[in-house]
Amino acid sequence: MxxxxxxxxxxxxxxxxxxxxxxxxxxxxxxxxxxxxxxxxxxxxxxxxxxxxxxxxxxxxxxxxxxxxxxxxxxxxxxxxxxxxxxxxxxxxxxxxxxxxxxxxxxxxxxxxxxxxxxxxxxxxxxxxxxxxxxxxxxxxxxxxxxxxxxxxxxxxxxxxxxxxxxxxxxxxxxxxxxxxxxxxxxxxxxxxxxxxxxxxxxxxxxxxxxxxxxxxxxxxxxxxxxxxxxxxxxxxxxxxxxxxxxxxxxxxxxxxxxxxxxxxxxxxxxxxxxxxxxxxxxxxxxxxxxxxxxxxxxxxxxxxxxxxxxxxxxxxxxxxxxxxxxxxxxxxxxxxxxxxxxxxxxxxxxxxxxxxxxxxxxxxxxxxxxxxxxxxxxxxxxxxxxxxxxxxxxxxxxxxxxxxxxxxxxxxxxxxxxxxxxxxxxxxxxxxxxxxxxxxxxxxxxxxxxxxxxxxxxxxxxxxxxxxxxxxxxxxxxxxxxxxxxxxxxxxxxAQQSTSRALTAPPASPAAGLSWQKRLGMILHAPTEREVRGYLAGRVRPALEQVARELQLIGREAHVEDGEEGAVALRSQAEGARDFVYGVSLASHPLAVLSPLATGKPELRYEARTYFATGERGYDVMGMTQEQLLSDILGQFERYVSLMQSPAVQLMQSAPEHEGN
Missing domain, CATH: 1.20.1740 (Amino acid/polyamine transporter I)
Known part of the structure; x- marks a missing residue:
């Protein structure tokens, strides 16, 4: 074809x-x-x-x-x-x-x-x-x-x-x-x-x-x-x-x-x-x-x-x-x-x-x-x-x-x-x-x-x-x-954002904090496959992001959901004079630990649904979260973003190029 x-x-x-x-x-x-x-x-x-x-x-x-x-x-x-x-x-x-x-x-x-x-x-x-x-x-x-x-x-x-x-x-x-x-x-x-x-x-x-x-x-x-x-x-x-x-x-x-x-x-x-x-x-x-x-x-x-x-x-x-x-x-x-x-x-x-x-x-x-x-x-x-x-x-x-x-x-x-x-x-x-x-x-x-x-x-x-x-x-x-x-x-x-982030807010809660102990135990023992993570991104993460995007649009804030490589999906909300808010989730992988010296060949991989942000801050695995938990996590990151953008230090740094150009 x-x-x-x-x-x-x-x-x-x-x-x-x-x-x-x-x-x-x-x-x-x-x-x-x-x-x-x-x-x-x-x-x-x-x-x-x-x-x-x-x-x-x-x-x-x-x-x-x-x-x-x-x-x-x-x-x-x-x-x-x-x-x-x-x-x-x-x-x-x-x-x-x-x-x-x-x-x-x-x-x-x-x-x-x-x-x-x-x-x-x-x-x-x-x-x-x-x-x-x-x-x-x-x-x-x-x-x-x-x-x-x-x-x-x-x-x-x-x-x-x-x-x-x-x-x-x-x-x-x-x-x-x-x-x-x-x-x-x-x-x-x-x-x-x-x-x-x-x-x-x-x-x-x-x-x-x-x-x-x-x-x-x-x-x-x-x-x-x-x-x-x-x-x-x-x-x-x-x-x-x-x-x-x-x-x-x-x-x-x-x-x-x-x-x-x-x-x-x-x-x-x-x-x-x-x-x-x-x-x-x-x-x-x-x-x-x-x-x-x-x-x-x-x-x-x-x-x-x-x-x-x-x-x-x-x-x-x-x-x-x-x-x-x-x-x-x-x-x-x-x-x-x-x-x-x-x-x-x-x-x-x-x-x-x-x-x-x-x-x-x-x-x-x-x-x-x-x-x-x-x-x-x-x-x-x-x-x-x-x-x-x-x-x-x-x-x-x-x-x-x-x-x-x-x-x-x-x-x-x-x-x-x-x-x-x-x-x-x-x-x-x-x-x-x-x-x-x-x-x-x-x-x-x-x-x-x-x-x-x-x-x-x-x-x-x-x-x-x-x-x-x-x-x-x-x-x-x-x-x-x-x-x-x-x-x-x-x-x-x-x-400026790194220093203000440390001063204003604590790091976001662990993504597993809202899960039952049985669910958390199951997640620890089960390594998701690539297919499962892709299905999770399409079936649960995207609907949650689209729901937040629609709500932001209703209150007059520009927002949309965009696709990335390898099935990644992200919510982007534009901001005038500041960095956009981005909450993205992508397919990530890392080798599983090898517990025996006899284990050779291609390493087994653990796949994750890992978050990423426009700030370059650390992402984390959200695989297994319910839609409500995802919505809560997105809102928590957005609340943190708004606090950061309202910080005087960050506002000064974000507006610096415009002042220099005048």
């Missing part, structure tokens, strides 16, 4: 129209495309370059302040939630998020390029080495991950604490309330999709040029647009096959294997290269980075203009901003149950730390080779073609054919997994946060990403891709600044 499409039409078609406008330039004006895209990039950076630089500085400063403030104790989920993954697994996934096509493409090329053409130092000098590594660390360090952290923290906070969909518009809930489902929310998600598509296309463009250069270097394959189109078609086809086959587990295993091979490749370079010097260089690079981080964060060369800042720093900031919905959603998905402090600390420093080691091993080794045995030949090759830098670099190390082949395979696999995962993120946003969509939709976005990369690569090469990325990042900067404002408003309200 045909499964209907799951899309949010204004977002889906709005994003396609904007993407189509960019593509039409490359399709209908191919001869003028490079000049058009180049002119667009120049105008945006000359007029708004300061905004890119200032915004990234604000993102980093805000993340550090949240990390070390009292807000760091807030949890990404209800107050009693626990992390979905162990700390070791979580760190490993964050570690994997820091690896990709970019490090393969720029690991050798960027330090060498800055060494040969630094922004201020004498080219090829010792000062140029210092500056090359300092700015490389800047571009790939905690600034990039602060950008990702803003989007990831916003998605995780409002998705898991407010029970909102994992889509960008949800992050603006404290500012817009229910209006996030209107035109403003649509515009936010459109900007996120457009930025992600062009950010993904830029990564694909870099990957395909490097694969082509590697094949040319190893096998003599022509380095031409036609070959690059064939590579894009092949890799996009592989990404589509992974979607259609449903081999998500296989793709994950492939990604983990890819990461392992990349680390082994780095260790190989470390061991056969100037090992002792590289360890020394790493310490020096770290010191140079920390010493200059404040100045470089805000240095736009206002009094000594240079095109270097546009070609490098501002392009990178735009690339990270456009890429942030993709990486942000990934780190949000794996971070439920973590505290804000844990999230920011890990996201900022774990991937960046690995990147610093990678750039030191490849960058400083390349500079050492160029100064020594290569006698400038490596630098000349990279200056002529950045994409061939990694393969030229391997010729000065043992087993160049093997390492170059591995590099091509690494880039190709990163290419496939990025296209597949990127399409999933775009599909989720275009579907209004729904994760269960049709395969056709995900295939469509795979094809669209490949098409965008192909058209822009033909229209103007990497220049066209960079221009599209910079242009698409501009409106999303405004979205991200609003996300920060909204995040602070939500956190302030939560902190």
């Amino acid at each position: 045909f499964k209907p499409f799951v899309i949010n039409p204004p977002v889906f078609f709005g994003a396609l129209i904007i993407i189509g406008l960019f593509l039409s330039v490359g399709i209908f004006l191919p001869a003028q495309a490079e000049a058009i895209f180049g002119g667009l990039q120049s105008r945006i950076l000359s007029g708004f370059g300061w905004l890119y630089l200032l915004s990234v500085g604000i993102f980093l400063a805000t993340m550090l302040l949240l990390c070390f403030s009292r807000f760091g104790d807030l949890r990404l989920g209800p107050d009693d939630s626990t992390p979905d993954f162990s700390f070791k697994s979580w760190v490993a996934m964050l570690f994997a998020a820091g690896m990709g096509i970019g490090l393969m493409f720029y690991g050798v090329g960027e330090p060498m390029t800055h060494y040969l053409a630094p922004p201020t130092a004498e080219p090829g000098s010792v000062a140029a080495v210092r500056e090359a590594m300092s700015v490389t660390f800047l571009h790939w360090g905690i600034h990039a991950w602060a950008v990702y952290a803003v989007v990831g923290l916003s998605l995780a906070y409002f998705g898991y604490r407010y029970n909102l969909p994992l889509t960008i518009r949800s992050g603006l809930y404290p500012l817009l309330k229910e209006r996030i489902n209107g035109p403003i929310g649509h515009a936010v998600d459109i900007f996120a999709i457009v930025g992600t598509v062009f950010g993904l296309a830029t990564s694909m463009g870099a990957g395909v040029t490097q694969i082509n250069s590697g094949l040319s270097f190893l096998l003599g394959v022509p380095n031409s647009p036609s070959v690059q189109l064939m590579i894009i078609a092949l890799v996009t086809g592989l990404a589509i096959l992974s979607v259609l086959s449903g081999l998500d587990r296989g793709v994950r295993i492939l990604s983990e294997l890819n990461l392992l091979v990349a680390i082994l490749l780095m260790l190989f370079v470390l061991l056969v290269g100037p090992t002792a010097d590289l360890m020394r260089d790493f310490v020096q690079n770290l010191g140079l980075y920390l010493d200059s981080i404040l100045l470089r964060t805000f240095n736009i060369y206002a009094y000594d203009p240079t095109p270097w800042i546009d070609a490098w720093t501002l392009f990178y900031w735009a690339w990270w901003i456009s890429w942030s919905p993709f990486v942000g959603m990934f780190i949000a998905r794996i971070s439920r149950g973590r505290t804000v402090r844990q999230f920011i600390t890990a996201v900022l420093f774990i991937p960046a730390g690995f990147t610093f080691v990678w750039m030191t091993v490849f960058g400083n080794t390349a500079i050492s080779i160029d100064q020594g045995v290569a006698e400038g030949a490596l630098g000349a090759a990279i200056a002529a073609d950045l994409s061939v830098g990694l393969f030229e670099f391997f010729t000065y190390l043992p087993f160049p054919a093997i390492t170059s082949t591995l590099a091509i395979l690494l880039v190709a696999i990163f290419f496939v997994t990025s296209a597949d995962s990127g399409a999933m993120v775009i599909d989720t946003i275009s579907a209004g946060g729904q994760t269960e969509t049709t395969l056709v939709q995900r295939v469509f976005w795979c094809l669209m990403s490949g098409l965008v990369a192909a058209v822009l690569l033909l229209a103007g090469g990497l220049t066209a891709l960079q221009s599209a990325t910079i242009a698409s990042a501009l409106p999303f900067i405004c979205v991200m600044l609003a996300l920060l404002w909204s995040l602070l408003a939500g956190m302030r309200a939560d902190m």
Whole structure:
């Protein structure tokens, strides 16, 4: 049976129209495309370059302040939630998020390029080495991950604490309330999709040029647009096959294997290269980075203009901003149950730390080779073609054919997994946060990403891709600044509400308090099945919520019952200038205790009908309550909510965004 499409039409078609406008330039004006895209990039950076630089500085400063403030104790989920993954697994996934096509493409090329053409130092000098590594660390360090952290923290906070969909518009809930489902929310998600598509296309463009250069270097394959189109078609086809086959587990295993091979490749370079010097260089690079981080964060060369800042720093900031919905959603998905402090600390420093080691091993080794045995030949090759830098670099190390082949395979696999995962993120946003969509939709976005990369690569090469990325990042900067404002408003309200809740009222009574002792004993001994809990949600919880909603409507208060995922149902009553009242009940499960060491295999689960609230407070199991007991519990929570909302502290915090906006 045909499964209907799951899309949010204004977002889906709005994003396609904007993407189509960019593509039409490359399709209908191919001869003028490079000049058009180049002119667009120049105008945006000359007029708004300061905004890119200032915004990234604000993102980093805000993340550090949240990390070390009292807000760091807030949890990404209800107050009693626990992390979905162990700390070791979580760190490993964050570690994997820091690896990709970019490090393969720029690991050798960027330090060498800055060494040969630094922004201020004498080219090829010792000062140029210092500056090359300092700015490389800047571009790939905690600034990039602060950008990702803003989007990831916003998605995780409002998705898991407010029970909102994992889509960008949800992050603006404290500012817009229910209006996030209107035109403003649509515009936010459109900007996120457009930025992600062009950010993904830029990564694909870099990957395909490097694969082509590697094949040319190893096998003599022509380095031409036609070959690059064939590579894009092949890799996009592989990404589509992974979607259609449903081999998500296989793709994950492939990604983990890819990461392992990349680390082994780095260790190989470390061991056969100037090992002792590289360890020394790493310490020096770290010191140079920390010493200059404040100045470089805000240095736009206002009094000594240079095109270097546009070609490098501002392009990178735009690339990270456009890429942030993709990486942000990934780190949000794996971070439920973590505290804000844990999230920011890990996201900022774990991937960046690995990147610093990678750039030191490849960058400083390349500079050492160029100064020594290569006698400038490596630098000349990279200056002529950045994409061939990694393969030229391997010729000065043992087993160049093997390492170059591995590099091509690494880039190709990163290419496939990025296209597949990127399409999933775009599909989720275009579907209004729904994760269960049709395969056709995900295939469509795979094809669209490949098409965008192909058209822009033909229209103007990497220049066209960079221009599209910079242009698409501009409106999303405004979205991200609003996300920060909204995040602070939500956190302030939560902190005030927590302290006021403890002061005003006692915790709600145990849900089992109204049951007879025989009933309670039966509940203890009987573990409800998933089917029983679903039946309870539909047959008893929903009627109770609908009854309260009707009564609230009769007395003039807006209220309705809404459905969630996995049969969840919730009563929502809107409030002007304050957080909505939400009393929801969802299907939850946890493993039953294993009482014998011989019990192995898949654990048995106990299913519950667990409450959740808009406040992120602890939920509890209401399975077995009668309808009257449910009504009493709902009214008890509503009475508590009204008391909280009438508290001066909470009223002040809830109204803070409106006062700040005036």
